[in-house]
Amino acid sequence: MTWLIILFxxxxxxxxxxxxxxxxxxxxxxxxxxxxxxxxxxxxxxTPPLHDTRTAMPAYRWHxxxxxxxxxxxxxxxxxxxxSLKPFAHxxxxxxxxxxxxxxxxxTRFEGLLSRLPQDALVIESSRHALTLWWWESQxxxxxxxxxxxxxxxxxxxxxxxxxxEATGVLGRRRE
Numbered sequence: 001m002t003w004l005i006i007l008f009x010x011x012x013x014x015x016x017x018x019x020x021x022x023x024x025x026x027x028x029x030x031x032x033x034x035x036x037x038x039x040x041x042x043x044x045x046x047t048p049p050l051h052d053t054r055t056a057m058p059a060y061r062w063h064x065x066x067x068x069x070x071x072x073x074x075x076x077x078x079x080x081x082x083x084s085l086k087p088f089a090h091x092x093x094x095x096x097x098x099x100x101x102x103x104x105x106x107x108t109r110f111e112g113l114l115s116r117l118p119q120d121a122l123v124i125e126s127s128r129h130a131l132t133l134w135w136w137e138s139q140x141x142x143x144x145x146x147x148x149x150x151x152x153x154x155x156x157x158x159x160x161x162x163x164x165x166e167a168t169g170v171l172g173r174r175r176e
Contacts, residue, residue: 028140035141036060039148048123048134049074049095058137061130062151068160069128071098080122089114099163106157113150128162131155
């Protein structure tokens with residue numbers, strides 16, 4: 001009987017410690033985010049540009065170089081989009097389309113990337129400052145790394161193509 005009481009007390013002491021231990025998924029996500037940030041990406045939990053979504057979602061950002069802003073667009077996976085949105089590539093629709101069409105080579109590469117992304121990748125967004133992937137981090141870094149070259153090429157191809165060019169004054173100088 002004494003041994004049962006000792007075992008019970010020991011389990012009461014150990015159980016809170018087990019709750020503090022990260023789960024395998026949490027360990028994988030920490031490794032994924034850490035490795036992604038080492039490549040120059042920024043990773044934040046923010047509310048995605050989805051209709052009626054208030055839940056924070058991981059956002060992986062490739063920043064455009066200073067002085068070379070990108071276009072504004074939002075591309076949404078069909079599973080998170082309404083049928084009224086304009087289709088772009090198989091399984092993806094424009095929520096906000098860029099004002100200028102993408103160059104053909106860049107569009108082809110973009111469509112290839114979209115066809116390879118995991119099902120939990122829901123939104124690709126571009127703003128003046130960054131190209132952003134919104135996804136639920138279903139893969140480890142080794143698999144995610146297979147997309148890095150395409151995302152970097154996409155970011156580089158979109159850089160310097162803002163929807164609204166910088167306002168310039170006389171003699172081509174920027175207005176302050």
